[in-house]
Amino acid sequence: MYTTLITASELAGRSEDPKLVVVDCRHDLMNLAAGADGYAIGHLPGAVFGDMETALSGSKIGADGRFRGRHPLPERVALLATLRDWGVDDDSQVVAYDAHGGMFAARLWWLLRWLGHPAVAVLDGGLAAWQSQALPMTAAVPVRPRGDVKERAPLVRTVSADDVLANVLANIGTEQLTVVDARAPDRFRGENETIDPVGGHIPGAKNRFFKDNLQPDGRFKDAGQLNADFAALVADPAKAVMQCGSGVTACHNLLALELAGMPGAALYPGSWSEWCANPARPVAMGG
Structure with missing residues (x-):
């Protein structure tokens, strides 16, 4: 189980693991379409796309009408639904990566731990580390069976x-x-x-x-x-x-x-x- 970081070589060695779920978390605060555009051009094989503005954030206005910040936490039910759509099970190893030193991937790492899922890691060095080893990229969007991950006691x-x-x-x-x-x-x-x-x-x-x-x-x-x-x-x-x-x-x-x-x-x-x-x-x- 990887719970903090995983290297590009370690991740490549797990590429055939059916319990592996890789999430591309690329984003740009000044260009909100940049992450999805980059994903469409090419991403790690099997990776799904985790959009910061929707999948990894919730409503900016709370039920009490108060502003909650630019990227408030998503509702737990909504986050669980997203993770299940990505194929995450209770025993899945999730790996998050971006092209920004982990600044966005770490958000997904924390969110999984918030739901009590310990098997989540950030790709150390991100996309650049993967590409530096000439590892494969693809534009294919994976189709995964729906997952059944459940909420457990928070780890954060x-x-x-x-x-x-x-x-x-x-x-x-x-x-x-x-x-x-x-x-x-x-x-x-x-x-x-x-x-x-x-x-x-x-x-x-x-x-x-x-x-x-x-x-x-x-x-x-x-x-x-x-x-x-x-x-x-x-x-x-x-x-x-x-x-x-x-x-x-x-x-x-x-x-x-x-x-x-x-x-x-x-x-x-x-x-x-x-x-x-x-x-x-x-x-x-x-x-």
């Missing part, structure tokens, strides 16, 4: 905007929860209005750009280096919260923490896009 935790706000208001300067923001430093400082019309970050948050988890070739750093990196930010993973712009790249930091031997941090799914939508919530700049 979440916190709400109210939880984070309570932490900020009650503990300014001595926060009980360590909030780590996965956005690029310019976005964290409030200097990128193209992506974040409302700039800044959650007061007290620390910045760990998700790309800092990677080596130059796009593969993850080794466990020891990741542990050293995160130990400088997070004293106790059980009291840490990962967030980003909309709850997607935060999952990359959660995967890196798992690799570092520091499991247990929570995800704030709404992240900055939900937080800044309410002007009553405090905002910090710079950093």
Whole structure:
């Protein structure tokens, strides 16, 4: 069972496994059709396409009428239906990949764990690692029998905007929860209005750009280096919260923490896009 990463060679060696389900998670925040277009041109053999805006996200407006962020979590029932459509069973090994260092694949990794499915891994190095070994690509769309995956006890935790706000208001300067923001430093400082019309970050948050988890070739750093990196930010993973712009790249930091031997941090799914939508919530700049 692969529960964090899988190499291109390991995945190629499992290509005939009927219990293997590969999901192409390519996406572009600035061009929402890019992922599907890339998939249509060519993808890993047997891979299905997991669209970030539909399959891997839910309604932006909650039942209470409140904005939930740009990529809120899908409803569990809807996510289970999607996974079954892809052919995922309780004993399936799911592998997610993208062409962006795992920034989108990690979202599916986290979502499967949210439903209690441990056998899910990210292709280390993504599409580039696969192609660097001249492994096959195809434009054929697979037809798989419908799966029967069921929801089990979650393997991950979440916190709400109210939880984070309570932490900020009650503990300014001595926060009980360590909030780590996965956005690029310019976005964290409030200097990128193209992506974040409302700039800044959650007061007290620390910045760990998700790309800092990677080596130059796009593969993850080794466990020891990741542990050293995160130990400088997070004293106790059980009291840490990962967030980003909309709850997607935060999952990359959660995967890196798992690799570092520091499991247990929570995800704030709404992240900055939900937080800044309410002007009553405090905002910090710079950093």
